[in-house]
Structure formats: C-alpha cells, structure tokens
Amino acid sequence: MDQLCHQEELPRRAGDFAFCEGRLEAGNLKLHMPSSPINPARLDFVTLRLFCAVAHSGSITKGAAQCHLALSAASRRLSDFEAATGSQLLERSPQGVALTTAGHVALQHAVRLYQGFELFSNEISEYSEGSRGHVRLWANMSALTEFLPDKLGRFMDAHPQIRVEVEEQLSGDTVRALLDGLADIGVFAEGTPSDGIAVETFQTDQLVVVCAREHPLAKRKQLAFADCLEHSFVGLNRGSSLLELTSRAAAEAGQPLRLRIQVRSFDAMCQMIAANLGIGVLPLATCAPLLRPRGLVALRLSDAWAQRRLLVGYSSEKSLSPAAQLLLEHLKNTLRAQNKK
Numbered sequence: 180m181d182q183l184c185h186q187e188e189l190p191r192r193a194g195d196f197a198f199c200e201g202r203l204e205a206g207n208l209k210l211h212m213p214s215s216p217i218n219p220a221r222l223d224f225v226t227l228r229l230f231c232a233v234a235h236s237g238s239i240t241k242g243a244a245q246c247h248l249a250l251s252a253a254s255r256r257l258s259d260f261e262a263a264t265g266s267q268l269l270e271r272s273p274q275g276v277a278l279t280t281a282g283h284v285a286l287q288h289a290v291r292l293y294q295g296f297e298l299f300s301n302e303i304s305e306y307s308e309g310s311r312g313h314v315r316l317w318a319n320m321s322a323l324t325e326f327l328p329d330k331l332g333r334f335m336d337a338h339p340q341i342r343v344e345v346e347e348q349l350s351g352d353t354v355r356a357l358l359d360g361l362a363d364i365g366v367f368a369e370g371t372p373s374d375g376i377a378v379e380t381f382q383t384d385q386l387v388v389v390c391a392r393e394h395p396l397a398k399r400k401q402l403a404f405a406d407c408l409e410h411s412f413v414g415l416n417r418g419s420s421l422l423e424l425t426s427r428a429a430a431e432a433g434q435p436l437r438l439r440i441q442v443r444s445f446d447a448m449c450q451m452i453a454a455n456l457g458i459g460v461l462p463l464a465t466c467a468p469l470l471r472p473r474g475l476v477a478l479r480l481s482d483a484w485a486q487r488r489l490l491v492g493y494s495s496e497k498s499l500s501p502a503a504q505l506l507l508e509h510l511k512n513t514l515r516a517q518n519k520k
Contacts, residue, residue: 221263224296226256227289230268233257234286237275311340312502317353318345318366319420322489324445325464326382327366334509341502350420357494363503364510368420369488379511381491386421386484387477389449389466390458394476401479404460405432411439411457413448425460428484449473462487 225246233242233253243253261268268282278286318327323345331343348356350367357365358375366381367373388407390396396407408429414422414436422441429436439457442448448459449466453473463477470477479485491510493499499507 217263217265221259224293226260227293227296229253229256230260230289231286231293233269233276234278234282237277239271239276312500313342313344314364314500314503314506315344315362316346316364316366316506317348317356317362319350319353319368319489320347320415320445321368321384321421321462321465322366322381323347325384325462326489330510334506337509338502338505341505343506349418351418354492357492358496360494360497363499364491364493364507366489366491366510368424369490370424371420371490373490373492375495376492377495378490378492381489381510384487384489385463386460386487387463387466387479388458389452389461389470389475389477391453391455392474392476393455394458396458396478397476399478401481404428404480404482404485405434407458408432408434408436411437413440413442413451413457413459414438415445415448416441416443421460424484424487428482449475 225248229242229246229248232245233239236242236245239253239257240250243250246253248256257269264281264285266281266285267279268285269276270279270282316327316331327345331345335341335343346362350371353362353365353367354371354373354376356362365376368384388396388402388404394410396402396410404425412425414425416422422438426436437457440451442451445461445465446469448461449469450473451457452459453475460480466475466477469475491507493503493507
C-alpha cells in the first residue's frame, strides 16, 4: 500500500483515478471508504456467479457447468473465495454441498452484487450500441427551418433515450464547431470551407427571389440574378452563407449588391420585403407558406447556383459516438428514401 500512496506525488489530470488506503480520488473529489477485511482484488464476478449457481443447485459440478467452467477450476475458485472471506461458506459431502450460516449471508450479498453488475452491463451496453447517448447537432437556418424538424422528430420517436442538442448557427461557425469538437454533426451550405470535414449531400435548397406584389419584378416568373441587381435588397446578417452566396454572384456579374436592410431571420426578411423595402433571395421551402398571407411573389432564378446543396458533415479526425452514428445514418437514409421516390 505504501507504493500506492506514493502515486499521490505524481501529477494527475482531471478525471484520473487513484486508490490509496481506503480513498478513491478523482481529480479534486475524494471519497473515503471504510477499510474492509476482504481484499476486493481477490473477488471477481465470475466467482460470484459461480457461488450463486452452486448454492442454488447444491452441486459444484452443476454450478461449474452452468458457468462453463472446468470442475477443477470451479473448485479452486470456491476455495479461494472462502479463503478471501475468512469463513467456510459451503459444507461439502458426497451428496453435494450446502450453505453454512456464513454462506447464506454471502449468498444474499453475492446475488445483489451480481445483479448490480448485470444492470450496469446492460445499461452501459445501451450507450455502446447507441440506444442511449447525447448528440450535438449544429445546423444553419435553412436546414433547421426546412428539413430537420420532421427528421429529428422521427429519430427521437425511434430513440427516446438519445438526447439531441440542436443549435442554429452560421455555416462557417458550424464547420469550426465540428473541427473544435463542440459539435458532433453539422448541416451547412455547400461552398463553406470545410477542410478536415467528411461531408455528404443532405438536401437540395431551391433559392428564389421574393418581392412584394407591387414590385416591378412581380410580373416575371423566372429571371437571372443579374436582372435583379438594379434593385435594393433585404438580406441576412453578415456571415450567413446565403448572403455570401448572393454577394459573390453579384461580384461575378460585375455589379454591387445593393443591400439596404439586414436582419437575423427569414421571417424578418419577408416582413421587410412585404413592406416593399427591397427584394430578397430565400429558400423556396421556407418562404412558400408566407407568400400569400403577406402578399409576396416568388420568382425562379435561372442561375445554376440557385440549386444550392446542403451538406451533412462531421470531423474526419474524430470518431462518432454510436448515438451520433445512428443519427447520421438516419439523416442519410431519409435522403436515400426521398431520392427513390
């Protein structure tokens, strides 16, 4: 034990454990445990299970067979168990074995210990299999408002013991969170720098120009983005992937993006557009329910970039937990099912 005590002089990281003279230390947490006349190192759950089986069957031979042990190995384990407890637990005779008074006490505790181990084993295996756990999902506004609610609902119905923590973030911030380990899975717009991220297509976002019914463009059904650039725009705040996409498209057309108003949400964009304060580029699935109630018109864009892909990704340097892997497969499977329709 003196050698174990010397471990306290070594630096330990938070979360490291050390056992010394009845104290279990984990970081700054110290749990004082009473000293025991039985050395825990001499007990194991195979022996406890064997003892229970022998006690219930009244036979070392039958107990060894139930535990898939050779008779000689079973006899040795039982003798070591008795030696560890310092008591005779079994009365041996040609007719079999019977519990002593100490053996009855030992059986009660052995059953509780082994049942506790089985409960621990079953519950911890649920985490390794993914049926329990915690997943951190970050997604941009388009994914969160258009596609994720229904998919997450079905996933959580199927896996009620998995807690999914969802955050709405900009695409660039989502990628950084994956790299920094702050998120397990991310959904972000194509074109976001994503070195170090394993990605797959999640959904396709149809982008449209939205304007008020009174706007000069309202009579058009389809147009090129360059035809819109003489008008004022309403957009999202700086850093959004949609603003970066439209700004880049304007630059490629050789004209500035006349951004009059910037807001934080698609709903706020539609309110400003309805007030005829400008036009805006939005995902069709997001704005479609708002068009008629707010007197808005959606115009299809002929530009190729208007078919925007949303990607689902995770860090290629870190392994996903079983729960996160389950969610990732669920998101990918729903896409495959849609593609088959």
